[in-house]
Amino acid sequence: MDITGNTVFIPGGTSGIGLALALALTERGNKVIVGGRRVAVLERIAADHPEIDTVPIDTADPGSIETAAKEVLARHPELNVLLTMAGIMTAEDWHRPEGFLASAEAVVTTNLLGPIRLIAAFVEHLQTRPDATIVTVSSGLAFTPLKVTPSYNASKAAIHMLSESLRLQLADTSVKVVELVPPSVRTPLMPGQETNEHAMPLEEFVDEVMTLIETQPDAKEIQVERVKFLRYGEARGDYDQVVAALNHSDPHGK
Template sequence: MNLSNRTIVVTGGTSGIGLSFALELLNRGNKVIVIGRNQATLDQVSYKHNGLIGLRGDVSNANSVREMAATLRDHYPEVSILFNSAGIMRAFELMDDSLDLERATAEIETNLNGTIWMTQALLPQLARQNEAMIVTVSSGLSYVTSPLHPVYSATKAGVHMFTDALRIQLKKSKKNIHVMELIPPLVAETNLLPDGQNDSIPSMSLDTLVKHGIQGMEKNKKRVVPGFSKLLRFAGKYFPDTLSNAMARG
């Protein structure tokens, strides 16, 4: 797929993986719309990176997703790429009796529901383009769970399964829409892990991840599994308990 002269939507585009991809795609001559919940952050990112377009919205809220889809349809009808990058990751103990039910499932709302809702809401618009693409960002932890992050791995496994189902359905009806799953390993430069890096897991730089991801998009890859994620994929098949227990020790 040609990655220039396109209009691209990036969720979670004000920081981390989303922002890095947004900037690379912007530098390739695209119109890039980054979605975030905080208007002040959107304004700051748009000011710092001339050319980025900020759109306020919350992918974990269905009504907000509907409003964003309507705005994009009315003002940016030419959108041809959706890059689903919004995500949160938290470490917590399931036996913590101070943890309420809503907080326990916050990652499901953002990571899984957000990916599904944004994809579903923008599918009609993408289907009208001559060629379009949906990118989902899962994780190497979709193959092997991290016991320190009990819900995150579950959401990324859900993103993985949803992406496969989406690709197969679209292959039957809308052959103009490519579907790629990006499966990052740990990227320590992001703000995803507020409790710090797990030194037992190798990290990949953002620049390297973006390089792999862009190459995959250009080649219409089904999935991109770079770095340590390859080992996690292998481990998930043959010795998942061993690696999960090792990660539980930090």
């Protein structure tokens, strides 16, 4: 995708990587619409950054997605980029159903059904634009599992394969499919992650992502250097060692 001149909708863009990307994309001449559940946060973003539009959306709620999509397209018919940012990550204990079932259902609803429903809401419109992009968000944990987050790992592995498959299906359209593959980044995704020294600083991550978009506009995956340790363990032949290192380094594997 191009680094500038786009109209970008980022559901899940009210904090962490999503908000940081929203600000960075705005600075580079894109029109950005941020979506999120918390109206007070949306109001604060709109007040602090009046150049950014906001829309309420709960990506775990199909009705909310449908309503938000209509609002976004009514206000921004030139929309050409959908960045499916919303996601949750929860530690689980799969020894007993009470340790994981509710969490797993929530993770799959938000991390997998959410992007699927978002794509369903926008894919026909995006095909009417001469140059459009769907940006999915997987994780290094799609390729190397973190022991304490089985559902998150699985949801992101599914997003990776969904991205690969959509890229093939939409090859006959104007819509590109780009997969953003973050490592652990200092955000509020998990308790303690914002201050975890093993996680990548948010500003450093976003700066590298923006550089990659600018210098590799045809990339299918956006991979910062830090994620390649997890991304390519199997290809390098050291997968078992990568799994061991990830799960030994920190209680959250960061």
